[in-house]
Amino acid sequence: RKEVEQDPGPFNVPEGATVAFNCTYSNSASQSFFWYRQDCRKEPKLLMSVYSSGNEDGRFTAQLNRASQYISLLIRDSKLSDSATYLCVVSPGTYKYIFGTGTRLKVLA
Amino acid sequence: DGGITQSPKYLFRKEGQNVTLSCEQNLNHDAMYWYRQDPGQGLRLIYYSQIVNDFQKGDIAEGYSVSREKKESFPLTVTSAQKNPTAFYLCASSPLNSGYTFGSGTRLTVV
Numbered sequence: 001r002k003e004v005e006q007d008p009g010p011f012n013v014p015e016g017a018t019v020a021f022n023c024t025y026s027n028s029a030s031q032s033f034f035w036y037r038q039d040c041r042k043e044p045k046l047l048m049s050v051y052s053s054g055n056e057d058g059r060f061t062a063q064l065n066r067a068s069q070y071i072s073l074l075i076r077d078s079k080l081s082d083s084a085t086y087l088c089v090v091s092p093g094t095y096k097y098i099f100g101t102g103t104r105l106k107v108l109a
Numbered sequence: 110d111g112g113i114t115q116s117p118k119y120l121f122r123k124e125g126q127n128v129t130l131s132c133e134q135n136l137n138h139d140a141m142y143w144y145r146q147d148p149g150q151g152l153r154l155i156y157y158s159q160i161v162n163d164f165q166k167g168d169i170a171e172g173y174s175v176s177r178e179k180k181e182s183f184p185l186t187v188t189s190a191q192k193n194p195t196a197f198y199l200c201a202s203s204p205l206n207s208g209y210t211f212g213s214g215t216r217l218t219v220v
Contacts, residue, residue, distance in 0.1 A: 004151075034208050043199055043211040044152070087151070089208075095140040095159050096167075097209065101151035 001026050004090050006100035014108050017078050021103045023088030024070045031093035033064055035073050038085045038102065047073075047086070078107045111136045115200050115212035121220050122187070122194065130185045130215045132200030139204065141183035145169065146197045155198075158183055187217065195219050 006023045013019045025033075033050035048055065050062040050071050061074040071090075075082055088100035113134040122128045134141065140159050144152040154167030158177040172191025177183050183202075187194045195218050201209035 008149075036208075041197075043214050044209075045211070046208040049208060095142075095203065095205065096154065096157060097203075099144075099152040101149075 002100075003027060003098045004088055004100040006086075006088050006103045008101060008103060010104035010106050012106045012108055013078055015078055015080060017107075018074065018076045019078055019105065020072055020074045021086055021088075021105075022070050022072050023090075023100050023103075024068075025088075025090045025098075026069070027090070027092055028066075028069060029092055030069075030090045032091035032097075033062075033071050034089040034091075034097075035060075035062055035071075036087040036089055036099075038087055040084075044087055044099075075105075078105075080107050080109060083107045113200060113202050113210050113212040115198075115215050117215060118213065120215055120217045122217060124219060125189045127186055127188050128217065130187070130198055130200075130217070132183045132185065132212055133181055134183075134202045134210075134212075135181060136202055136210060137180070138202035138210070139180070140202060141177070142201045142203075142209065143167075143173070143175065143183070143185045144199045144201065146199060152199065155185065 035047040036044040037047045038044040054063040059076045085102040087102045091097045116131045142157040143155040156175040158164035174186045198215045200212040203209045
């Protein structure tokens with residue numbers, strides 16, 4: 001089993017739609033969780049950290065479910081500019097982070 | 110502005126050559142990392158360093174070497190022992206328990 005697993009997609013959604021991605025992790029001792037966004041042929045950029053109580057940043061909401069060992073990202077009112085690959089990142093609490101392979105999102109006009 | 114700089118952006122290597130990828134940061138981050146990304150795959154850790162003059166192998170260190178003589182710099186050498194070096198190489202830095210900041214990457218192609 002991979003340490004961090006994501007559905008590769010692509011998720012093709014119309015503009016204005018709400019879309020959600022899940023990411024599962026295998027190490028129950030994991031302490032830090034993040035979502036990164038990566039545009040084609042570019043470096044990943046931090047989208048948001050994921051906190052135990054859940055957190056929101058504009059149209060984006062991240063949640064953590066420790067019991068089931070997954071994190072989620074919800075995007076409301078999708079924009080064309082949201083089209084990208086979304087990477088789930090998990091850390092066991094050291095400097096070392098583990099990346100998922102990413103979920104591709106295409107927002108269609 | 111603080112940031113992390115990788116150079117060159119594109120690099121072509123002949124088979125049997127060693128090449129060195131540069132990574133410099135002025136964010137005062139203690140930890141630095143090198144990842145490799147292949148098409149359709151996730152990021153795989155090559156080496157990381159938590160402090161100056163110390164570094165650890167990641168999951169795919171064979172055929173690579175690094176040094177960390179200064180806090181700001183973490184160059185990666187791709188040696189001739191690396192059998193399939195064509196990839197997108199990403200350098201990152203971070204403080205403890207915070208997200209990474211990535212450089213813009215180096216695309217290495219073997220010709």
